[in-house]
Amino acid sequence: MIRACVLRAPGTNCDVETAYAFEAAGASAERVHLFRLLESPELLRDYQILCVPGGFSYGDDIGAGVIFSRQLRGQLRETIGEFLTGDRLALGICNGFQVLLKAGVLPDAGVLQEAGSQVPASVMAGTEAAAEGSTEPASGGSSRQATLTWNENGRYTASWVRLTTAGSNSVFLRGIDEIELPIAHAEGRFVSNDPQAVARWKEAGQLACRYIPWQQQGAGQEILHPTANPNGSLEDIAGLSDPTGRVLGLMPHPERFLFATQHPEWTRRRLSGEGAGMQLFRNAVEYFG
C-alpha cells in the first residue's frame, strides 16, 4: 500500500482532513509530528508521499512557514534531499507551500543539494549547535528568487477561486484542466525578483496552477464575483511544481473540496457525491500504479 506522511508541526491544523483525503484515495496516511521526524529522520524512508499540510506552523511568527522551513533546510536537509531524489512525491498545501518554497524545495529542489551560503565562523564555533556536533549548513534563505508574502489587500482572506492548470507538468494535476477550490491565507501573494527565473519555470511547466476569472452566470447582469486573482500574485500564480512535476505546492486547499457539499454553489448546481479536489489525492496514489 502507498504510504503518505502528513507532516505536522506545532500550529499545523489541516492534517486530519488531509490524511483523510489520502486515505479516501486509497493510501495509508499517517500524521507524523515534526519532532518525531527530527528525532528519527530515517522514518521518512518508509513513505512514498510527503505532504506538508495547511495551518499556521509556529504561529507563522516571523513570517508564514519561516520557522518550519528553516528546520527542513537545516536539520532535515539531507533527509528531504534523499527523499526527493527517489521516485517519490511531495505536496505542500497553503502553509505547506509556504514551507516548501521558503525551504528551497520549490521551485527547484536542487537548491537543497547546492552548497549553502557562508555560515559565520562564530555561528559554527562555540554555539549550542556546534557543541552538539551539528554540522548544519545554511543556504536557501538569501539566495531565493521567489517568496509568498502578504496579500495585496493586506489581510487574511478566505474565498473560493477558479484555477487553470494549462501547461502544468504536475503529476498531481493530471486530468484536471480547471478546478474550483477555496483559499484561506494572509500570505499567499507570489513574488519573484527574477523575471528570467519566472520565464524559465513557465517554460518547464512549473507554473502548476493559476487563478482565472469565474464564468459569468445569472440573468445577464454583472455578477460581482471576488476578483480572479485574490491576492495579487505575480502571473496569477497559485501553485508551483518542481521541474520533474513530482513536487507541488499550492495555496488553494484541495482537501477542502472532497465532497460536493463543500462547494459554495452546490445547492444551485445540484452537486452531489465527491468533490473535485479528490482527484489530486487520487492522482498521487495512482502515480505509483
Add this chain to the structure above:
Amino acid sequence: MLWEVEIAPAPGQTDREGERVLAESRLLGAGTVQQVCSAKSFLIEGTADRAQVEFAASELLADPVAERFVIRSLPAAEETGNGEQRTTGLQLLNVLYKPGVTDNVASSTQHALNALGLNVDAVSTCRKYWLDTGLAGDEQRLIERRVLSNEAIERILPGPLQLETIALGSAREFELKTWPIRQMSDPELEQLSTRGQLYLDLTEMQTIQQHFRTLDRDPTDAELETIAQTWSEHCSHKTLAGRIHYQDDQRDIRFENMLRETIFAATQTIRQLAGDEDWCVSVFKDNAGIVTFEGDECVCFKVETHNHPSAIEPYGGANTGIGGVIRDSLGTGLGARPVCNTDIFCFAPPDMPPERVPEGALHPRAVAAGVVAGVRDYGNRMGIPTVNGSVFFDERYLGNPLVYCGNVAMIPRRYCEKKVNPGDLIVSLGGRTGRDGIHGATFSSTGLTQESEMLSGGAVQIGNAITEKMVADVLLEARDRGLYTAVTDCGAGGFSSAVGEMGEDTGAEVWLERAPLKYAGLSYTEIWISEAQERMVVSVPPEHEAEIIALCAEEGVEATVLGRFTDTGRLVLKYHEHQVADLSMDFLHNGRPPVVRTATYTPAKTSRLMLPAKNRFDQELLQILGSWNVCSREWIIRQYDHEVQAGSVVKPLVGVGHDGPSDAAVIRPDLTSDRGLVISNGMNPLYGEIDTWWMAASAIDEAIRNCVATGADPSRIALLDNFCWGRTSNPEVLGSLVRAAIACQEFAVAFNSPFISGKDSLNNEFDWKDDSGNVHSQAIPSTLLISALGQIEDVGLAVTMDLKASGNQVYLLGATKDELGGSHLALVCGLQGGEVPRVNPDVAVPLFHGLHAAMRQQLVRSCHDLSEGGLAVAAAEMAFAGGLGLELDLSALAAETELADVVLLFSESNSRFLVEVEPQHCEAFEAALEAVPLFRLGTVTDDPTLRITGGNGTLRIDSALAALREAWKAPLNWS
C-alpha cells in the same frame, strides 16, 4: 549585548502598515500628517555577535525577496545590513509592548534563534514609524494613542532606541501577607474590597470577617483573593442564581434561584415530556451543555462573553474570549473536540465622529477592527472554522462593546462525566504563568469607568492560539488513553478557580512554587490568581503521571505536577515550605451570603406609529439594506477561515456571487457521516426597548427559524442564553431581565427547544466625565443573545437562501401583522412607537415542522427567514444572492390581512419565511403546508429587478438588483 534587527519592505514592495496608519489617522481627523513609513524590528539580547545576528537576519528574520534589514547595537547605533537608511527629517516612534505583556512572536523567535545556534536570552518585538515632525499636540497625541498603540498594553519610545536591556523580572523574597480584617470597621472593609480589586459588597466582606473571627486568625492575601474570585459575579452568577423578588403588572414571584426556576426549569419540563426520547445529556452543570448527536457521539455548545477586556484592548480581549470558550469545550466532560466557532458582537456605529468619543473609550471603528482581528487570529490559528455570527450596532455600546464567543465541540458519550478522586495529582498543561489578567474575574463583574483603561491594564491578556492548539491535541490524546479522571480550564480566577472547583467535593493541596513562570518575581498569590492563557488542569491518577508527562513532551507541551487532590475538604496552598492558605471548601463554595434583590417591571408607554405616507418605498428599502445592522458582513466573514476541518456545508455567504447572507451555518462534524449540525442565533435589542418579554420570544423564534430555514429538524434544536445587561442593582433593570428569563422559560417549552447552557454579564455600563467635569453614565441596551444548535439528518437536504431559477414560484410562509415597533423601517425613518413583534407558538410550531417536512421531500429550492426589514429586505437579499429578478404581488395578502402595503413590506412579524418552489412541486408544497398561513406571492424572473406591487396593483418597489446589492455592500466594505 542588545541588538536591533530592523526590517522594512524591499524596494517596490508596498508599506502596508504605513498606509494603514496614514489612512486611519486621516479617518480620525488627523489631517496634517502627510507621510508615514513603517518597519518592524526584533530586539535581541544575549552573547550573539554581529556576524551571528546578521546571519540570523538574512537566514531567518527577513524575507530575502520581500524585505530588507538593518542591524544596530543598542543603545548606540552603528548599522550594517542590506536595507536603506530611513528618511531624515521625520520623527521616529517606536511601539513596544509594556514589560510582561505576552509577545508570542518574540518567544517563537527566541526559540528559532537558539535552534539556529545563537545564544539569546531575551527577544522583544517592536514596531517603528516615521512620520512628519511638528504635528499639533492634539494630532500627535491622537495618532500615538488611537492609531499607533494601545496604552493598555503598549508604550511609545520616541527617537532612536536607547534601551540597554529587555530582561524581565527579578527574584522575589518570600513574605507572608495577611489582612487584619478582624479589626476593620465597615468603611475599612469596603475600602479593602475596592482598593484590593476584590469587588465584594459589604455583607460579603462582613461574612468573611466573621468567618475569620471564628477561626481566631486573619486571612492571608491568598485566602482573601480565593474567596473573592469564587464569590465573584463572573464565577458564581450570584445575582441571577440568587434570591429575587419580582413584580410586574401580572406577577409577584419570589425566586430562591431565579435561573433555576425559569430557564433550567424549562429544560426539566422538556426532558420529562420527552421521557425515553430525552436527548439532553448534561445540562447546566459543566462548562458547556451536551446533547446527543448520532450513535455514541454527542455535541456540546457554549457561548461566553468577554466584554470588559474587549473594551480596553479589543484585539487581546476578543482573542482571549475565543481562546477561553474553546477551553470551555476542552474542559467539558473529559474533553470535547472543537468543530466550529460562532461570534456575535455589539459595537457603536463605526462612523461616529471622533470628537464624540469620550476619554477612556476607544473609537468604535478601532474596537470593531480589533475585535474582528482578535477572533480571526485565534480561531484561524486553532484550525477551528468560524461559521456563524452577527453584529449589532447601537450608540449605547460605545465604551462598553459586547463580544460573545461560542464554540461547538464533539464528545463521545462515555467521556461526558468526570470525577476527581482523592490522591489524584493536580497537573497543569500548557502555557506558563505570568502577571497576565490578574483580577479578571472580579474586574469583569463591575462596571467600566474611564479609569478602567489605566487601573485594570493587568486584566488584559493576549492569547497564544498555537499553544492552545498543542494543548488541545495532547489533551484529547490523553483522554483517549484514559490518563486522567477530570479536567477543567483555567479561565477567570486562574488556578484558584480551576483547582477550587475541581476539588470542591474532595480537598486539594497545591505547591505553588512548582508552577512554571514566564519570568521571575511573581508572589505566591499572583501565581494562584493569574489568568495567564492556554492552561488546563487535569487530575491524574499517580500511575499515569509518567505517561502524560511523556506524551506532552513529545509534542512540546509543558506539563507540571502542581499538587494533589485530598480527602480533607480543605484547600491548602503551599509555597516552598510555607503554608499560605488553608480554607474550608465548604465555606468557599457555600459560605457566600445570599444576595436578595428586588426586581420590578413597569410596562413601557405605547404609542401608535405614524406610517410614512408614500407611494413608493425603494428609498426605504435601500436605506434599510445599507443600515449598519442589515448590511453585508463580507469584510468580516472573509477574514475568518470558515472551511478548515473540511466540514463546511452551508457557508456564511452563499449564492451565485458567493455573497448572499446565509440564515445559519451547516457543518458536518464527522467526515464519515452525513448527519450535520446547524448553528444560528437570534438577537434584537431594539425590541427590548418596548418589552423584554417579546424581545426574548423574538430572539428564540429568530434563532430557531434561522436553523429551520437551512434544513434543521425543529424537534432537535438546543438553545443557549446570554444575558448582557446594565446595572442590576437598579430594580427596573433587573426586572427587565427577569421578565426576559420568564419568557425564555415559556417559549422554550412551547417550541420544545431546551436551554442547555447559558451565561450572563451584568453591570455593562460606562461612566465618564466630560470636559466640564460632569459625570455621565451610559448603560447598554438590554441584550439577550439566543444561540441555537440544530441538527440535520442528511446534509444533502440543506437549503440555501439564494434564488435558483427563473420561473420558480415564491411563497410567503407565516402570518404578517402590524408589528413595526422596534423595526428597521422605524429606525431608518425615525418613527416612534408601534407594536413590537410577538410570537404565537400555536402557529409557529406547526409551521416550522411543516416547512421541515417539505424540505425533507426536497420541495424547497431556496428559503430565507424574514427578520430586520421584513419581507422587502428578505426578497431583495434572495434576489441579488441568486442573481435573479423577483416579481411579487401582495394584493391577495393585503386583502386577507387588511394591512397597508408599507406594513406588508417592512413589518418584522416573527415566524415567517420566503420560500422558492419549482412549478412542478407547488401542489405538493401547498399540501404539506395546508394548515399554516401560506401565500403564493410571485415568480422568479430573468430580469435583474425586484418589483413588488401592493394592495390594489400599485407599484411599491421597482429597483435594480445592482443598486440593492451596492447599497447593502457599501457600509462595511472596509479596505
